[in-house]
Structures are given as C-alpha cells and as structure tokens.
Amino acid sequence: MEFQPTIISFLCNWCSYTGADLAGTSRMKYAPNVRVIRVMCSGRVDPTFVLSAFQEGADGVLICGCHPGDCHYHEGNYKCLRRYHLLQKYLQQMGVHKDRLRLAWISASEGKQFADLADEMTATVTALGPCKIKEVMETLA
C-alpha cells in the first residue's frame, strides 16, 4: 500500500478552524491525512507541541492562524510567525526536512484554500516519505 502520512495540524479557533469547518460543511473533499487540533490562537502553539507531535509519530506538522493583522488577540499570529522561523532553523539543524513543518494563514472564509493546502501538504509529505523521528528516538544505538 502507498505510504499515507500523518499530518498533525494546529488550527486557531477564530479563523483557521472555522475555515476548515467551512470546507467540511461545504462538502469539499480533501486528504484525510490532516488531523486537526483546535487551539485558541496560533500564538498558543508552543514549540513543545510541534516536537511532541513528531515524537509521537507525525510525518508533518501544519500550523494555521489568522492572516497578519487579523488576529483575534491582535498579535498572536505574529508571535507564532517568529517562533516558527526559529523552530524551523532548529529542526533543520536536527536533520528534519523543512517541508515537514509548515505555517499558513487561513481565514474563516477560506475553506477552499484549507482543502487545497491539506492536499498539497499531504502530497509533499508523501513524497518525503515517513518521518524517522519516532523510530530513531525510541531506539538507543
């Protein structure tokens, strides 16, 4: 069987989760590989969450928040953006491919964009193959 990646996504309550919900209520079809965790704000996504997702076996992690300037809490998404770039640099140092972690802005009306993003990221991560983090961390060599 073809490799089916597991992608953990953290969606902010106010824009991105509503956007993903719109994709659902509009009966859009998109890859089922993206598993959604709702958070109040993308600024709530602690780097620990991302690392834990990889540790538990995620092949990719997607963070979505409101478009810049639209954050319900004014600047949570900017905080997320700043952390994201630092976390990316760290992950690449640890040998994790940059495409395994992605940050995107999805508004409450962008159901289609969310569905396309889910498909696109699933295709990218499928091409990368399984993430080795879980396996490598579980075995001491």
Added chain:
Amino acid sequence: MEAKDKNAKPKIKMAVYWGSACGGCCVSVLDVHEALFDVIAAADLVFWPIALDIKYKDVEAMADQEIDLCLYNGAVRNSENEHIAHLLRKKTKILVAYGSCAHMGGIPGLGNFSNREGIFERIYQTTESTVNPDKIRPQTITKVKEGELTLPEFYNDVRTLDQTVDVDYYMPGCPPQTERLLEVFTAIVTGAELPPKGSVIGAYEKTQCDECKRKKTENKTVKEFKRPIDIVDDGETCFLEQGVICLGPATRGGCGVRCIEGNAPCRGCYGPPADSPDPGAKMMSAIGTMIDSDDEEEIQKIVEQIDDPAGTFYRFSLPGSIIRRKLL
C-alpha cells in the same frame, strides 16, 4: 572500628562515580571544603574513583542495596559507563543523577549531533594535527601475544542516566552548587522526609529570572541578537534586554545565578523548570517572541543572527530532550 557512643547514628555508605564526565562534579563534592569533616562523620565513602583506590571488583563484592546513597555523575557514552550504572543501581538504595550530564546528557551529550563513525572519523582521521595513514582506530578487542586487550564499546548515542537505569532523584548543575549538595546530603543523613521519587532535588521550582538581580522591564523585544562579545555590558540590565541570549527564563534556579553574577548570561545547566518536557523548546518560545518585527523577511534575518539554535538552547540537554539526537 565500632563507634564508642552506642547512641551515635550509624554512618551511611556513600558512593560517587563518574561516567562520561569532566571530573568537575567530583570536584564539586570536594568543594564542601571543611564541611568534608561533617560529611565523613556521617558517611563512609565506599567508592569514589577520583579520590579513593577502590576497584570495580570491590563494588561487585558488595551486597545488593548496601550503598545508601550514590551520586552518579557523567553521561552514559560507552559500555563501561553503562555497566557501572547497572552495577551501582543494583548496589544502591538512593541513586542520584548528579550534575547536568547524568541528568540531561550535558556537554558530552552534544556528541548526539554526530555518531560513533562521525566522531571517530574526525578524531582519528581528519583533525588538522592527526597523522594516521594506517587508519588505526580503537578496537573493543585487540589480540596480542600475551592475550586479549579490551576497551569499552563506544556508543552511537550519548544517554542520560535515566535512559540507562531507574533513577531516584536528579540533581542538576554543571556542576551542582556545593551548598545544594550539603542541603541534600544533610536531609538524607538526618532521615528527613524526602520528596517523591523522580523529583529534581537541590534546585528551586522557580527560574533563574526569579533570583536574578539585574534590572528588568516588561519590554524585552529586540531587533538584533548579539554575542556577549558584541556588547558593552553595563552589569545591571537584563541580558535579554541587551540582545544577548540568556537561558534564565527557561532554567531552574538554585545555582545562585553564578554565571549572571559573573556577568555571563545563563547557559541553562540547571535544566528546565518543573512541567517543561523539553528544555530548549520553552526557551525557543520565549526568544521567538522577543523578535521585534512583524515583517516575515525581517524576522528571518533576525533569526539568522542566532547561529546555532540547537547548540544554544540544548547546550546541556540534547540527549534529555524530545529530539535527542540529530537524524543522520
């Protein structure tokens, strides 16, 4: 010899061992100075390679659980470290992971950016001062005419003590502050109630910032991250506010903010505060939000100024972190 005073408390048996360590932890035990007399009045040191000539076979001859307290310092880098960790676990009632290396991997843990082959290749082949045309490498077994010579097996992964054996307590620090050691030692010999198994002892619940006396404001945003060498430190202002990365916000207190008092930023040897599963992630979270920009390109430029996030935020804790080694 039997103690003359029959009411005198029996002495506890204590061991101190170094795994993959620099020796600084053992020296921190010696740093009790004149209190060493109090220590030896209350404890017999039955095994301490830095100071006493007691062999492994002497430890093997001890009964199980005969040692009351063992301070194991150093990471587990090779099969000898691992063997002695198992041996001491068997012979010891209270096993303490003593110091950053046993607690989280410490400086030797940075070996997890590479592996055995990578490290051997560098050390025995490519360093500028190495001439080794025959490509001689250490072997675990070498046959000579007198018999076999053996060396411990060098592992790919540096391990923390608790990745190797069951650990009762963790005492952080590089090395642990000697005052904290005396407090812990006194608690154990006086039979005080000990915290639950698995606790971090000899350190505080709160972070370095809580103890630090430097001037702090609410505003910690910066446009530029600098190395300590790039600033003229006024000796008073919070390092972070001067743009220098200081791991204080994500590091336990207990050391007496030694580095900061010496005008050097905290590097995180005391490990994360309680409830932080990953030492560096919390610090990345804090540092990330300090970046004073909303523009993605500018943010990337500022992040570029942090040359080595993995080595900076996990300097003492790589093997003990979630992604405990580089994927090779």
